[in-house]
Amino acid sequence: MTFAARRLRIGFAAILLALVVLFGHAVYAATLGDARFLSGYMLLALVVFLALYGLRRRVPFLPLGSSARWLQAHILTGGLGVVVFAVHVDWTVPRGVFEIALAIAFLVVAGSGVIGLFLSRYLPARLSSRGEDLLFDRIPVIRREILERAEALVMEATTKAQTSTIADYYSDRLRAFFDRPCNFWSHIVESGRPRRRILAEMTDLDRYLDREERRVLGEIRGLVVAKDDTDYQHALQSVLRYWTFAHVPMTNALLLLLLVHVVAVHAFA
Amino acid sequence: MSRSPSGGKDPLGIDPYDFVGGVTPFDADYERPNQNFRCGRERLWRKRCQRGPSVNGACRGTTECTPALRGGRYECRRRAAAGGPCSDGPLPDGRCSHSHPPCAPRRTMRAMRSRLTFVVSLLTIALIVAFLGLAPDSSARLSSISPGPLTGAHSNFTSAKGCVACHEPHGSGAASWLEAAFVPRPEGISENCLECHKFDGEPLAPHNMAALTIKASSSAMTDLTCTNCHTEHKGIDADIRGLSDAQCNTCHQKKFASFADGHPAFKPNYPHDQKSSVWFDHASHFGKHFIDDKYVERAPKMCSACHQVQNADLRVEPSSFEQSCASCHADNIPARELVLWTWPEILDNEIDQEEVVDLCGPTRDQFEAMRDRLATLEAGDLPDEPEEEEFYGVSLDYLSPFAAFILGVPSDDVDEYGGPVQSLALEVLEDGIQPLAERIDDLAGKPVSEDMFARLSPEVVKGAFCAWAANTEYESPADPEFGGWYADGVGIRYKPAKHAGVVPKAWIEFALAAPQLAAAQGADEDEIERAEIFRDSIIERDGGVGACTKCHSVHAVPAETPEMAAAIDAETEGGEAEEPDAEADAEAPAEDGLEVLDVAWQFRQADVRPFVHYSHAPHLNLLGRDMGCKNCHVLDYEADYAGKMKSFDPLDFVSNFKPIQKETCTECHREGGVRQDCQLCHDYHLNPGFKLEIASHEEDAS
Numbered sequence: 001m002t003f004a005a006r007r008l009r010i011g012f013a014a015i016l017l018a019l020v021v022l023f024g025h026a027v028y029a030a031t032l033g034d035a036r037f038l039s040g041y042m043l044l045a046l047v048v049f050l051a052l053y054g055l056r057r058r059v060p061f062l063p064l065g066s067s068a069r070w071l072q073a074h075i076l077t078g079g080l081g082v083v084v085f086a087v088h089v090d091w092t093v094p095r096g097v098f099e100i101a102l103a104i105a106f107l108v109v110a111g112s113g114v115i116g117l118f119l120s121r122y123l124p125a126r127l128s129s130r131g132e133d134l135l136f137d138r139i140p141v142i143r144r145e146i147l148e149r150a151e152a153l154v155m156e157a158t159t160k161a162q163t164s165t166i167a168d169y170y171s172d173r174l175r176a177f178f179d180r181p182c183n184f185w186s187h188i189v190e191s192g193r194p195r196r197r198i199l200a201e202m203t204d205l206d207r208y209l210d211r212e213e214r215r216v217l218g219e220i221r222g223l224v225v226a227k228d229d230t231d232y233q234h235a236l237q238s239v240l241r242y243w244t245f246a247h248v249p250m251t252n253a254l255l256l257l258l259l260v261h262v263v264a265v266h267a268f269a
Numbered sequence: 270m271s272r273s274p275s276g277g278k279d280p281l282g283i284d285p286y287d288f289v290g291g292v293t294p295f296d297a298d299y300e301r302p303n304q305n306f307r308c309g310r311e312r313l314w315r316k317r318c319q320r321g322p323s324v325n326g327a328c329r330g331t332t333e334c335t336p337a338l339r340g341g342r343y344e345c346r347r348r349a350a351a352g353g354p355c356s357d358g359p360l361p362d363g364r365c366s367h368s369h370p371p372c373a374p375r376r377t378m379r380a381m382r383s384r385l386t387f388v389v390s391l392l393t394i395a396l397i398v399a400f401l402g403l404a405p406d407s408s409a410r411l412s413s414i415s416p417g418p419l420t421g422a423h424s425n426f427t428s429a430k431g432c433v434a435c436h437e438p439h440g441s442g443a444a445s446w447l448e449a450a451f452v453p454r455p456e457g458i459s460e461n462c463l464e465c466h467k468f469d470g471e472p473l474a475p476h477n478m479a480a481l482t483i484k485a486s487s488s489a490m491t492d493l494t495c496t497n498c499h500t501e502h503k504g505i506d507a508d509i510r511g512l513s514d515a516q517c518n519t520c521h522q523k524k525f526a527s528f529a530d531g532h533p534a535f536k537p538n539y540p541h542d543q544k545s546s547v548w549f550d551h552a553s554h555f556g557k558h559f560i561d562d563k564y565v566e567r568a569p570k571m572c573s574a575c576h577q578v579q580n581a582d583l584r585v586e587p588s589s590f591e592q593s594c595a596s597c598h599a600d601n602i603p604a605r606e607l608v609l610w611t612w613p614e615i616l617d618n619e620i621d622q623e624e625v626v627d628l629c630g631p632t633r634d635q636f637e638a639m640r641d642r643l644a645t646l647e648a649g650d651l652p653d654e655p656e657e658e659e660f661y662g663v664s665l666d667y668l669s670p671f672a673a674f675i676l677g678v679p680s681d682d683v684d685e686y687g688g689p690v691q692s693l694a695l696e697v698l699e700d701g702i703q704p705l706a707e708r709i710d711d712l713a714g715k716p717v718s719e720d721m722f723a724r725l726s727p728e729v730v731k732g733a734f735c736a737w738a739a740n741t742e743y744e745s746p747a748d749p750e751f752g753g754w755y756a757d758g759v760g761i762r763y764k765p766a767k768h769a770g771v772v773p774k775a776w777i778e779f780a781l782a783a784p785q786l787a788a789a790q791g792a793d794e795d796e797i798e799r800a801e802i803f804r805d806s807i808i809e810r811d812g813g814v815g816a817c818t819k820c821h822s823v824h825a826v827p828a829e830t831p832e833m834a835a836a837i838d839a840e841t842e843g844g845e846a847e848e849p850d851a852e853a854d855a856e857a858p859a860e861d862g863l864e865v866l867d868v869a870w871q872f873r874q875a876d877v878r879p880f881v882h883y884s885h886a887p888h889l890n891l892l893g894r895d896m897g898c899k900n901c902h903v904l905d906y907e908a909d910y911a912g913k914m915k916s917f918d919p920l921d922f923v924s925n926f927k928p929i930q931k932e933t934c935t936e937c938h939r940e941g942g943v944r945q946d947c948q949l950c951h952d953y954h955l956n957p958g959f960k961l962e963i964a965s966h967e968e969d970a971s
Contacts, residue, residue: 030519032519095416096417099416141317249382253390256394266450267447268432
């Protein structure tokens with residue numbers, strides 16, 4: 001099954017389930033049942049199942065189904081959870097202090113999840129379209145290697161040409177660029193302007209160099225391109241990871257608040 | 270590991286990735302992204318060490334290897350990627366000869382997220398603990414746990430007692446909350462609701478009617494509570510009384526989409542299926558009297574001339590008698606007198622005349638006879654002994670129905686009533702009207718005679734009975750021009766002066782109850798029949814006192830049982846109804862199905878549809894208050910309205926208006942038109958109201 005077909009199937013299933021939930025809730029409410037308990041326990045079950053995905057990732061060795069299947073179920077359940085949440089709060093803004101805190105926790109988790117889903121669908125295509133697929137944790141090593149290679153080339157040019165033109169330029173303009181991740185937001189918005197600006201400067205420098213220096217500068221130009229692609233990978237992969245800093249901690253807070261909410265609701269029923 | 274280059278090579282032909290080719294992750298620096306720490310040297314030197322930190326975050330890069338003891342010698346074990354065994358070799362004590370200062374390992378992104386998760390969880394728990402630590406009744410705790418403001422009517426409930434004003438109380442600790450949450454409790458919120466709210470009937474039965482059964486399509490329906498429909502904490506302006514059409518359809522077997530689409534047709538006589546409280550024949554008035562030249566000037570020109578449309582709701586009450594009826598019917602009232610007593614034909618005078626003289630003084634004839642006798646004695650002669658004359662009673666009338674009923678004698682059998690009437694006459698001469706009043710009060714079981722004999726002059730009573738006891742007619746000193754009690758000839762009468770008099774009202778109410786009161790006293794059939802004759806003489810539509818029942822409807826109502834009376838008393842006093850007394854039941858005058866007659870003194874709407882409400886007001890404004898009435902209320906000149914009014918059965922009734930059809934309503938209340946949901950016209954509860962105890966609750970709270 002193709003990715004598009006799978007996405008279509010999941011989308012259809014999510015819509016169907018949401019309609020079933022809405023209809024069932026309306027019928028239960030019409031039959032004088034306390035529909036708040038129905039939607040509440042449904043939401044609790046969905047949230048617990050969603051949280052189990054995090055545990056599943058911690059025990060990959062257990063035969064609990066593929067992570068991809070779990071992710072599909074997580075996305076489907078999350079979408080359904082948003083619908084059940086809306087039904088549970090009666091499509092309005094909660095009024096109590098605790099209820100508002102609980103709703104905020106849910107919305108942060110759900111919102112970050114939706115953002116994460118979007119990023120996980122959008123960014124990988126961009127990452128594949130530019131540069132090599134790098135391991136995020138290895139990017140500092142690669143950046144260091146590029147730096148060392150560039151500095152070796154600068155030393156070579158200085159020694160052979162007996163001039164400090166490239167060394168000066170490197171010291172003034174390129175050292176900071178090679179030393180740390182740069183142009184984060186430019187990479188996020190897919191802007192190539194910083195990269196073109198450096199390459200243009202190097203082209204301007206070309207006419208002041210002799211043949212050997214031009215060869216070295218050409219190799220440094222290649223390293224600039226490699227460093228910029230590495231920064232691109234770093235920026236996009238950072239975004240792919242940072243959204244979980246809202247999603248995962250707030251999931252725990254949500255579970256704790258839910259526990260109190262369930263006890264309070266029954267104690268005052 | 271993939272090493273494919275980027276989208277294209279550099280213009281100078283340099284592959285920027287060739288310098289990292291061929292290196293696998295585990296040949297290179299230490300990389301364990303799934304562990305908690307990474308090498309700290311990367312931060313210092315932009316380059317990580319080969320060994321990496323321990324799982325606990327301790328730096329392991331202080332030496333380049335851990336020498337191994339083999340064959341009595343320590344050998345360097347530095348990895349090939351780090352340059353292979355060093356030339357210096359291990360120190361004699363087995364330590365690596367290349368030592369470095371330790372780094373400060375850094376947490377991985379995964380570890381930082383875990384730590385953030387831990388901190389957020391800790392903060393959440395701290396907030397929850399802080400909340401539990403708040404004083405149970407503190408406003409901070411109440412406002413924290415409350416899921417939202419109460420509606421306006423309930424908004425002050427928590428000020429005195431907090432949540433327990435409605436919710437079952439429980440302890441304030443976490444354990445108490447858990448126990449309250451999961452240990453079933455017998456009483457719910459409904460019990461507290463019913464401390465103030467009351468309904469006619471079972472409060473938690475469907476429609477407050479215990480006899481109704483419901484089709485249990487939901488488990489919740491078999492155990493109804495107030496919160497099935499009314500949920501609080503939705504804000505001060507929330508409407509928590511709403512019920513959806515779907516909820517109605519859930520229980521009702523006849524299901525339909527809307528009022529216009531599927532609602533059953535109205536009943537054949539709707540809405541005139543019970544006798545009206547005021548008898549007014551619209552058809553004869555509009556069809557005959559109001560077009561008569563004698564009355565046309567006084568005839569109302571529009572409906573609002575007689576009906577108070579300014580206060581229109583379910584009722585559009587008629588205006589007062591004085592405003593609507595008096596111009597034509599005021600003279601009918603004094604023309605219908607009440608006959609309290611008629612001195613009947615007496616065959617044998619059993620009254621001791623000397624006693625009469627003692628009580629009343631001599632009559633003129635007696636006085637003149639005594640004077641003649643004295644004059645004869647003064648002249649020295651002996652007076653002649655008075656001759657025994659044959660007795661001829663001064664009256665040839667029958668006993669009045671009231672006198673026959675109260676004395677328990679037939680009104681037309683002179684042998685039967687002669688003795689009792691004359692005995693009563695002596696009692697009246699001695700004590701005035703009191704003997705009659707006591708008999709009435711004893712019969713009624715309560716003091717009713719005060720109103721019945723209001724403003725009855727003792728002089729009139731004594732004067733009349735003195736005359737009759739002396740076998741003479743009573744001569745009234747003046748005509749009763751302004752109404753009231755008077756005696757004349759052989760009768761005592763009451764002439765009503767105006768509408769809504771106290772005396773006629775009291776007599777009619779006593780007369781209506783007379784047959785049941787007699788039965789309660791163990792009367793035989795004859796006595797009950799006499800009570801009915803007395804009752805009929807009073808409530809006769811054409812001849813009854815004040816012509817009251819010519820307009821005020823007399824109808825049968827279920828008799829009040831002892832249980833009902835006890836419940837009403839308990840309700841009035843705010844106490845518990847007592848258990849019915851079996852012995853009292855055995856003597857109770859009322860039985861199931863027994864009916865008594867009642868009279869409708871005030872205009873009232875027939876209450877045969879307790880779950881239906883309707884307001885005329887918006888319809889009058891919409892349709893116009895005069896011609897608009899005729900859109901729905903169409904006169905039926907063929908209906909036998911007058912004939913049916915003679916019956917006491919409130920349901921044996923024909924209106925002189927044609928029934929209203931559902932189609933009249935669906936002209937506006939339909940799809941795309943005006944509202945047509947169930948609650949627009951129907952109520953769920955049976956006469957909802959409030960208990961008197963609400964006031965005492967408020968006092969407690971203060």
